Amino acid sequence: MRRxxxxxLPLLLLLSAGSAAAYEWRVGEATxxxxxxxxxxxxxxxxxxxxxLDVQASAARDLWLLAAGSARHAGAVAxxxxxxxxxxxxxxxxxxxxxxxxxxxxxxxxxxVRGDAALFGTDLIxxxxxxGDARLVARSLTLGGTxxxxxxxDATEIRVAPxxxxxxxxxxxxxxxxxxxxSVAVGGEVQTAPRLPRPAAPxxxxxxxxxxxxxxxxxxxxPFVGFCPLTAGGAVRHLxxxxxxxxxxxxxxxxxxxxxxxxxxxxxVGIPLALLLAGIYAGMLYLAHxxxxxxxxxxxxxxxxxQTFARVLSALAxxxxxxxxxxxxxxxxxxxxxxxxxLGSGALALAALQxxxxxxxxxxxxxxxxxxxxxxxxxx
Numbered sequence: 434m435r436r437x438x439x440x441x442l443p444l445l446l447l448l449s450a451g452s453a454a455a456y457e458w459r460v461g462e463a464t465x466x467x468x469x470x471x472x473x474x475x476x477x478x479x480x481x482x483x484x485x486l487d488v489q490a491s492a493a494r495d496l497w498l499l500a501a502g503s504a505r506h507a508g509a510v511a512x513x514x515x516x517x518x519x520x521x522x523x524x525x526x527x528x529x530x531x532x533x534x535x536x537x538x539x540x541x542x543x544x545x546v547r548g549d550a551a552l553f554g555t556d557l558i559x560x561x562x563x564x565g566d567a568r569l570v571a572r573s574l575t576l577g578g579t580x581x582x583x584x585x586x587d588a589t590e591i592r593v594a595p596x597x598x599x600x601x602x603x604x605x606x607x608x609x610x611x612x613x614x615x616s617v618a619v620g621g622e623v624q625t626a627p628r629l630p631r632p633a634a635p636x637x638x639x640x641x642x643x644x645x646x647x648x649x650x651x652x653x654x655x656p657f658v659g660f661c662p663l664t665a666g667g668a669v670r671h672l673x674x675x676x677x678x679x680x681x682x683x684x685x686x687x688x689x690x691x692x693x694x695x696x697x698x699x700x701x702v703g704i705p706l707a708l709l710l711a712g713i714y715a716g717m718l719y720l721a722h723x724x725x726x727x728x729x730x731x732x733x734x735x736x737x738x739x740q741t742f743a744r745v746l747s748a749l750a751x752x753x754x755x756x757x758x759x760x761x762x763x764x765x766x767x768x769x770x771x772x773x774x775x776l777g778s779g780a781l782a783l784a785a786l787q788x789x790x791x792x793x794x795x796x797x798x799x800x801x802x803x804x805x806x807x808x809x810x811x812x813x
Contacts, residue, residue, distance in 0.1 A: 465483060465484035465485065465502075466483055466484060466485040466486075466487075467481055467482075467483035467485070467486050467487070468487045468488075468489075469481065469487070469488045469489065469490040469508075470489055470490060471489045471490055471491070471508065472490075473490045474490055474491050474492075474493065475490055475491070475492040475493065475494075475496065476493050476494075477493070477494055478494045478495045478496070478497075478512070479492055479494070479495075479496050479497065480497040480499070480734065481496070481497065481498055481499070482499040482500070482747070483499075483500060483501075484500065484501045484502045485500060485502045485503050485504075486498055486499075486500040486503070486504040486505065486506075486518070487505050487507075488504075488505070488506045488507070488508055489507045489508045489525075490508045491508050491509040491510075491511075492508065492509070492510045492511060492512070492514075493511050493512075494511060494512045495510075495512035495513045495514075495515070495529070496510050496512065496513075496514050496515070497515050497516075498514070498515070498516040498517070498518065498521075499516075499517050499518070500516075500517070500518035500519070500521070501518075501519060502518070502519055502520070503518060503519065503520045503521070503522075504516055504518035504520070504521045504522070504535070505521070505522045505523075505524070506521075506522070506523050506524065506525050507524045507525045508525045508526075509525055509526045509527075509528075510525065510526070510527045510528060510529065511528050511529070512528065512529045513527070513529035513530045513531070513532070513548070514527045514529070514530075514531050514532070514533075515532045515533070516531075516532070516533040516534070516535070517533075517534050517535070518533075518534075518535045519535060519536050519537070520535055520536060520537040520538075521533055521535035521537070521538050521539070521554075522538075522539045522541060523538075523539070523540050523541060523544045523561070524541040524543055524544050525544060525545075526544075526545040526546075526547075527544075527545070527546045527547065527548065528547050528548070529547070529548045530546070530548035530549045530550065530551075530565070531546045531548070531549075531550045531551070531552070531563075532550075532551045532552075533551075533552050533553070533554075534552075534553045534554060535553075535554045536554055536555045536556070537554065537555065537556045538552055538553075538554040538556070538557050538558070538571075539557075539558040539559075539560075540552070540557075540558065540559040540560060540561040540563075540578070541560065541561055542560045542561060542577075542578065543561070544560075544561030544562065545561060545562045545564075546561065546562070546563045546564065546565070547564040547565070548564065548565050549563075549565035549566045549567065549568075549582070550563045550565070550566075550567045550568070550569075551567075551568045552567070552568070552569050552570070552571075553570045553571070554570075554571050555571060555572050555573070556571065556572065556573045556574075557569060557571040557573070557574045557575070557588075558574075558575045559574070559575065559576055559577065559578060560575070560577035560578045560594070561578045561579075562578055562579045562580075562581075563578070563579070563580050563581060563582070564581040564582070565581060565582045566582035566583045566584075566585075566601070567580055567582065567583070567584045567585065568585050569584065569585065569586045569587070569588070570586075570587045570588070571587075571588045572588060572589050572590065573588065573589065573590045574586060574588040574590065574591050574592070575592045575594060576591065576592065576593045576594065576597055577593075577594035577596070577597050578597065578598075579597075579598045580597075580598065580599045580600060580601070581600045581601075582600060582601045583601035583602045583603075583604065583621065584599050584601065584602070584603050584604070585604045585605075585626070586603075586604070586605040586606065586607070587605070587606040587607075587626075588605075588606075588607055589607065589608060590607070591605060591607050591611055593611065593612075593613055593614070593617055594614075595614040595616045595617065596616050596617070597617045597618070598617075598618045599617075599618065599619045599620060599621070600620045600621075601620060601621045602619075602621035602622050602623070602624060603619050603621070603622075603623045603624070604624045604625075604626050605623075605624075605625060605626070606625065606626045606627060610625075611623070639761050640761045642761075643757045643758070643760060643761035644757070646757055647753055647754060647757040650722065650723060650726075650753050650757070651749065651750060651753055653719065653720075653723065654720075654723040654726070654727075654749050654753065655746065655749075657720060657723060658727070658742075658745050658746070658749065659742065662745075663784075664781070664784050664785060665724065665727060665745075665784075666784075667783070667784030667787055668724045668727075668777075668780035668781050668783070668784040669724060669727050669728045669731060669780070670784075671779075671780045671783045671784060671787075672724060672725070672728045672776060672777075672779075672780040673728055673731070673732070675783075676776065678779070678783065679776055679779035679780045679783060680775060680776060680779055681779065682778075682779035682780075682782045682783050683721075683774070683775035683776055683777070683778040683779025683780070683782070684775055684779070685779075685782075686717065686778045686779060686781075686782045687774065687775060687778055690710065690713075690714040690717070691714070693710055694707045694710040694711045694714060695707070697710060717778050717781055717782070718774060718778065720777065720781060721773060721774050721775075721776070721777025721778045721780075721781065722753075722756060722773045722774070722777055723749070723753070723777070724777040724780050724781055725752070725756065725773045725776055725777045725780075726749055726751075726752030726753040726755075726756050727745070727748055727749050727752055728752070728780075729751075729752035729755060729756070730747070730748030730749055730750070730751040730752030730753075730755075731748045731752075733748075733751060733752075733755075734747065734748055734751060756769070756773065
């Protein structure tokens, strides 16, 4: 693709990255619906999240759409458009690339994508105009419209509508041979390719398990950032500002914790202290990935300035989702667990040892006493 739709950076670089450009982000509140009218332009990179999304505004840069329910886009995007929803409809114009994942996804006839398109879902209806290459993965796919590059399809059922125009090659993977109407124009070749491997049942169960673990971590992180904001904020600041110092502190905390608990347990009278140290150690190990998720979410959302509870919760949810999604991939968790434990534990240890700066209020001087009255003048 002309421009990468998603980038994977090393964990340390993400945590220490500065906020070069701020996101404009909005979250649906009481109604769980967010409507951005055409008269509300989005000047910077924007992230919109709600249960239902209806976006008609113009975005000057990249745009993210996160919807648990439905998402509809009918505006214009000068950059890339990335969308994740249960059901999504695109009827606008995108100057860059389009990346979308939805159970039911429709690219309407008046939709225009001048870059590349990568569309993933269960049921796809693609009838718009795409200027670049396209990658379509679905169970059921209806293909129409105009395509300026190569089109790669992996689906169980493929229907190509009459009048479809494809300037490049049509490469498809399906159980049955593809039947094309005489009015379908393909500028390149029509080729078959081996189907993508379907995830096995253990892999699906693995993703389901990590989904439950993600929700459990979110429930733990919610009271942690709510009742201990100074510790959570200090740990994130240490992790982003001094990751190497957090690394050293994490190694020390991981190795010294069991040693101190075992030493206290061996003294018999220190058994209660050993149990307390063991509980603190276990809590530190679990909260380590919560701290890393907070730092990761803030680095991606680029939220500068004072953080409201809603912003912190959004950063936590994004960071935890990325960590658990990566851990669910085969072979990734083994390389991810130890760095997360070390960095998160070190940041928590530094935040706990750091004494908060308390500035005493200035002492108020008592008001000056009134001058004694002068004695009256006496005349002899």
